Amino acid sequence: MTAAKRLTLIRVVGVGAAIVLAIAAVLDFTAWLTRPAVQAGALFVDGAALPTDADNTAMTVSLDGEVRSDVAAILAMRALLQAPGTADASGSNKAAQQATVAALTVSPVNSLMWMTLGLLKAQINQPAGPALKTSYLTGPLPRDALVRRIRAVASSDAVNDEDVRLLGQTDVRTILIKYPRLEPALAATYRQATPDGKAFLLDATQTVDPRFSRLLRQYP
Numbered sequence: 466m467t468a469a470k471r472l473t474l475i476r477v478v479g480v481g482a483a484i485v486l487a488i489a490a491v492l493d494f495t496a497w498l499t500r501p502a503v504q505a506g507a508l509f510v511d512g513a514a515l516p517t518d519a520d521n522t523a524m525t526v527s528l529d530g531e532v533r534s535d536v537a538a539i540l541a542m543r544a545l546l547q548a549p550g551t552a553d554a555s556g557s558n559k560a561a562q563q564a565t566v567a568a569l570t571v572s573p574v575n576s577l578m579w580m581t582l583g584l585l586k587a588q589i590n591q592p593a594g595p596a597l598k599t600s601y602l603t604g605p606l607p608r609d610a611l612v613r614r615i616r617a618v619a620s621s622d623a624v625n626d627e628d629v630r631l632l633g634q635t636d637v638r639t640i641l642i643k644y645p646r647l648e649p650a651l652a653a654t655y656r657q658a659t660p661d662g663k664a665f666l667l668d669a670t671q672t673v674d675p676r677f678s679r680l681l682r683q684y685p
Contacts, residue, residue: 533568534578540564541581549588558589576604580614587621594623601632611636612650619654619662630665637669641677648677655681 541564544557565582569575579600587593597617600606606614618624618633640647655666663681670678 531572533564533571534575537561537564537568537578538581541585545584545588555589558585561585574603576600576606577610579603580606580610580617583621583623584613584617587617587623590621593617593621594626594629597621597623598626598629598632601629601635608644609647611640611644612647612654615640615651615666616654616657619658619666621659621662624659624662624665633665634669634672637666638673641670641674651677652681652684656684 540557540561544554544561547554547557549555549558562582562585565578565585568578569582572578577600579596583593583596583600586596597614600614615633615636618629623629624633637651640651651666651670655663658666667678667681670681
């Protein structure tokens, strides 16, 4: 290849790369314009208002993990608020799982999205353990999301995974030691748990706060 041809090839590659970068910048700018007003982490507070501005444009055009996570979290919360077993609930769950997986493809170490995937799977009795375990292994969660993760563990098959049980105990300890205001939510989690989940919570709380463990034992 002559020097002139090499130079032409370099120019063509450079122009192509510039066009690709420009398109990516436009798409990301469009996605940020349509990004939901509430970020994903704020949605997992019990009683939080669910925004209505989950524009799928942001999910479709953006390669930004945060934007995708915000949209996926809204879709997930909508799905989780529906009673399972209906066609609408099944469709919402499927769409939310797809959006969550799409967020994870560009941000695979997002612990909140792995927890979200676990919650969605638990809702329709799919194996939730692997997603929840990955949530523990990929980093910390926002404070108020800890109860959500414990709730998913204690109400699904994940509680039978020894690794998840051990990791879940860290959430329980964190709440009882650092965030006592979340104790009512933890008690509500106990009331919703499976028999194995209740045994897990009693064991986890007994080692940290026997008083709270005795309180839980008062519930059926």
